Amino acid sequence: MSLFPSLRRSPVLVAASAAVLFGLSWSAAPRAQSELPKIWTGVYTEAQANRGRDVFNNRCAHCHDEHLTGGDGPSLVAAHFNRNWGSRTVERLFSKIKNRMPPGEVFIATDQEKLDITSYLLMMNGFPAGPKDLPMDMPELSSILIVGKDGPQPAPTGAMVEVLGCLLADGSDYVIGNATEPVVSTMDDPAADAAAAKTRSLGSARVKLLDVYPKPDAHKGHKMLAKGLLIRNGAAMSLNVLAIDMVAETCP
Numbered sequence: 236m237s238l239f240p241s242l243r244r245s246p247v248l249v250a251a252s253a254a255v256l257f258g259l260s261w262s263a264a265p266r267a268q269s270e271l272p273k274i275w276t277g278v279y280t281e282a283q284a285n286r287g288r289d290v291f292n293n294r295c296a297h298c299h300d301e302h303l304t305g306g307d308g309p310s311l312v313a314a315h316f317n318r319n320w321g322s323r324t325v326e327r328l329f330s331k332i333k334n335r336m337p338p339g340e341v342f343i344a345t346d347q348e349k350l351d352i353t354s355y356l357l358m359m360n361g362f363p364a365g366p367k368d369l370p371m372d373m374p375e376l377s378s379i380l381i382v383g384k385d386g387p388q389p390a391p392t393g394a395m396v397e398v399l400g401c402l403l404a405d406g407s408d409y410v411i412g413n414a415t416e417p418v419v420s421t422m423d424d425p426a427a428d429a430a431a432a433k434t435r436s437l438g439s440a441r442v443k444l445l446d447v448y449p450k451p452d453a454h455k456g457h458k459m460l461a462k463g464l465l466i467r468n469g470a471a472m473s474l475n476v477l478a479i480d481m482v483a484e485t486c487p
Contacts, residue, residue, distance in 0.1 A: 396465045
C-alpha cells in the first residue's frame with residue numbers, strides 16, 4: 236500500500252563518469268582482477284557501446300545532449316550516478332531505460348538498442364569494456380552491481396535511498412526502527428520495491444522520517460519501506476520522505 240500514490244518522480248538516469256574526466260569517487264586503488272567487482276572486469280564490448288552511442292545520438296541526445304550532460308532531460312553522467320545508482324544493478328538501470336524511456340515514447344528504440352545504450356552509459360562513465368556483449372539476460376544483469384572498485388559503499392547525504400524497518404512514533408515524529416542500512420534506490424516503481432522487500436531481513440539502525448504526508452498513524456508497528464533523500468549527521472540519519480509503502484502488517 237503506497238501512502239503517496241500520486242508522487243512518482245522519475246530518477247535521474249545517470250552513471251558515474253571516469254574519475255579523470257569528472258572527478259568522481261570510484262576507487263582507483265589497484266586490485267587483482269579476481270578481486271574486482273564484476274562490473275570492473277568488462278561486461279560489455281566496445282562495439283556494443285558504439286552501437287549504443289549511435290542510437291543514443293539519434294534517439295536521446297536531443298533531450299540529454301550528445302555528451303550526456305543534460306538539456307531538457309537530466310544529465311546522464313557525473314556525481315548523480317554515485318548518489319542515485321551506486322550499489323544498484325545493471326538490470327535495474329536497463330529496466331528503467333527499457334520500460335520508461337523516453338516518457339511517452341518507449342517504443343522509439345528496440346530492447347536490444349536500449350541494452351546497447353546501457354552499455355554506452357557504462358563506457359561513458361568509466362567502466363571498462365570486455366570481450367563479450369552485455370547480454371539480454373535479466374539474471375545475469377541482476378548480478379552486476381554498479382559499484383566502485385572497492386565494492387558497495389554507504390549511501391552519501393543527498394542520495395535517493397530506501398530503508399526497510401518498523402514504523403514507530405517518537406512523540407510527534409515518526410521513525411523507522413530496526414532499519415536496514417540505507418541503500419541507493421529510485422522512484423521508478425516503489426510498489427515493486429516494497430513487494431521485493433517482503434523477504435528481506437531487518438537491521439539495527441534508526442532513521443527519523445521528515446515531511447511524512449499524509450500522517451502514517453494507521454501503519455504504526457507495520458513493516459514499511461520508506462524512500463527519500465538521505466541526511467547524515469554523524470551517526471544520526473534522517474530521511475526526507477518521498478514514498479512509504481507497507482511491506483507487512485507485523486514487524487518484524
